[in-house]
Amino acid sequence: MEKHHYLRVFIIMIVLSSCNMENKKITFEVYETSARGNKLTEITNFSSLENKAVITLKPEQTLQTITGFGGAFTESSAYLLNQLSQDNRNKILQAYFGKDGARYSLTRTHMNSCDFSLTNYSYTPVENDTTLEHFTIKEDMDDLIPMIKDALDVSEDGFKIFASPWTAVPWMKDNKKWVGGKLLPEYYDTWALFFSKYVDAYKKEGIDIWGFTVENEPHGNGNNWESMHFTPEEMTDFVQNHLGPKLEADGKGDLKILGYDQNREGLKEWVDVMYKDEASSKYYDGTAIHWYESTYDYFPEALQYAHKKAPDKYLIQTEACVDSEVPKWKDDAWYWSKEATDWGWDWAPEDQKHLHPKYVPVYRYARDIIGCLNNWVDGWVDWNMVLNKQGGPNWFKNWCVAPVIVDPETNDVYFTPIYYTLAHFSKYIRPNAKVIGLENSDEELMVTASQNPDGSIAIVIFNETVIPKSIHLILKDKSKDKSAEFSINPQAIQTIIIPNV
Incomplete structure (x- = not known):
């Protein structure tokens, strides 16, 4: 036994x-x-x-806690969707927002026109209308708003939307032009009101705005398309003494305000001013960045510095694209080949030329998103969702590549390898992931x-x-x-x- x-x-x-x-x-x-x-x-x-x-x-x-991944609603993308058959329009929206698609969770759009608009326009067309009695978003009603609303209908989980202005209307600026120049100080309160009015107007259309970047590329863009310049001190003054208090007074204090919104090499200069003290930091919810400083470097030291400066605030990549290129139509191999160039290939200063070699488009996306996630970035947003075979429409002819390329004349759609690269992150890493x-x-x-x-x-x-x-x-x-x-x-x-x- x-x-x-x-x-x-x-x-x-x-x-x-x-x-x-x-x-x-x-x-x-x-x-x-x-x-x-x-x-x-x-x-x-x-x-x-x-x-x-x-x-x-x-x-x-x-x-860090993930805020989301996604792309931008632009007038150009929305206009193109309206040129396609209903089936192809739905196919693209499902691919980006449907449960079987990329499931975008964080998106951007523009306030007033940008280069990826059909023409220059503003919501404040009446000169010297300082109280914005004539504020109107009618320019967005035909294309942009229908695209956003249809995307919201498709998305089961919903998604966040933040908005960015490229410029105020010329009558508010010192140079009276769409391009370059600065917002005149006497219009700081009017410009803060502009943000509040925008939220109300979109809310009326059934679209909730999650937040803003204060200004797209405050250093400008070489005086090419819509822009408006701020120094770190000027933007912080505007946020601290005008935009933040106005949104708070209007019961919109939960809206997120992201400062900077340009390339990563400038991060230290900006976060040092934005987060100098409690008063300067109060209304900033985070920092926005772009990737155009280099075709290969994701600047981990700069990202880490920005995080350490404000560890409890957002650090979100808000724009990226294969820029200054005409898309390659139905040529997957090109997106895996070292052929793409950007603006820096042609005219970057000599001391920065090394940052802009030819590159593999897929690699640039994969490398940057992983590099960002491993260095405290909590959100990553691409640029246009849809462009045509030329890389537009773009009123300035600033051609770029989008993950989805369409030919409205033939009603044809091409999902580039970039689309699938983005989906590797957006589909599987969900908001509030750690x-x-x-x-x-x-x-x-x-x-x-x-x-x-x-x-x-x-x-x-x-x-x-x-x-x-x-x-x-x-x-x-x-x-x-x-x-x-x-x-x-x-x-x-x-x-x-x-x-x-």
């Missing part, structure tokens, strides 16, 4: 050990976009390769990870090399570590979902 007892105990121990071994394996899903042709394709067959990277997830180490700590043994891979509110973990891996790699994934757990084995193709982006951790 004693031998049988020991034998029974031994068998039970083997069974329990076997169960524990099974529990250590991670259940996961892998979705890949690659130069080989995968487009957010689920991958289930993996190779075991000599090149093996070890990625260790540390969910107990939580970093970026988590990780270790990555392979310097050739870029990796970021976030834990969603539902407990799932989304890991994004970017392999820009021409070598496939095996991945040994370790999930640190309080009771026991768990692991998974898979591989990533060359020139590929993967999102790995671990459900219900």
Whole structure:
């Protein structure tokens, strides 16, 4: 009997050990976009390769809270949607906002016209109308507002919208022009009222505004299209003494105000002024940034500095695109090739030329978003959602690339590889997710990870090399570590979902 007892105990121990071994394996899903042709394709067959990277997830180490990912509603995009068939219009909106699409959660739009408008216009056309009695958003009624409303109807989770002015109407500025110049101090209160009126007008159309950037690119844009200049001190004066108090007085104190809204090299100068003291910081909810300083550098030191200066405030990437390029039509290979250039390729100052080499469009997006997430950025917003084969319409002929390109003449739609690259983040990393700590043994891979509110973990891996790699994934757990084995193709982006951790 004693031998049988020991034998029974031994068998039970083997069974329990076997169960524990099974529990250590991670259940996961892998979705890949690659130069080989995968487009957010689920991958289930993996190779075991000599090149093996070890990625260790540390969910107990939580970093910033995600605000969202998305793109911009522009008049150009909205106008183009109205030129397409209803089926293709719906197809694009579903692709961006539907439950099976990219599920955009954070979006931008422009106040008054911008370069991606059909012409110059303002909501305040009557000169010297300081009380804005004639304020009107009629210019947005045909295209822009219908696009936003239709997107809201498509989105099951909803999304945040922040608005940005490129310029005040010329009669409020010192140079009396759409381009360049500064807002005259005697119109600071009128301009603050403009923001409040805008919120009310859009609210009347059933559209809630989440927040603002104070001014798109306050350093200007080389005197090309709509712009209005602020120094850090001037913008902070306007926010501290005019915009913030006005919104508060009008019962709109919950609207978010993001300062700066230009390239990252200027961050230190701006956050030092914006967050100088309690008074200057009071009405700023965060800092907005663009990526046009470089085609490859995401400026981690600047991002970290901005976070440390105001750790409890938003740090949101608010605009990015493949700029100064005519889109390549139905040529996926171009988006994976080192062919794109930007404005800096042609006329950046000599000491900045090195920041603007030719680049791979997909790489630029993947590298920048992962780099941002790993350096305290909590939101990332692309530029136009839809453009035509020319890279417009744009009244200044400032052609750019969008994730979705259309040909209204033939009613044709092209989802570029950039669309799928963005979806790797927006679809799977949801608002209020927490970026988590990780270790990555392979310097050739870029990796970021976030834990969603539902407990799932989304890991994004970017392999820009021409070598496939095996991945040994370790999930640190309080009771026991768990692991998974898979591989990533060359020139590929993967999102790995671990459900219900």
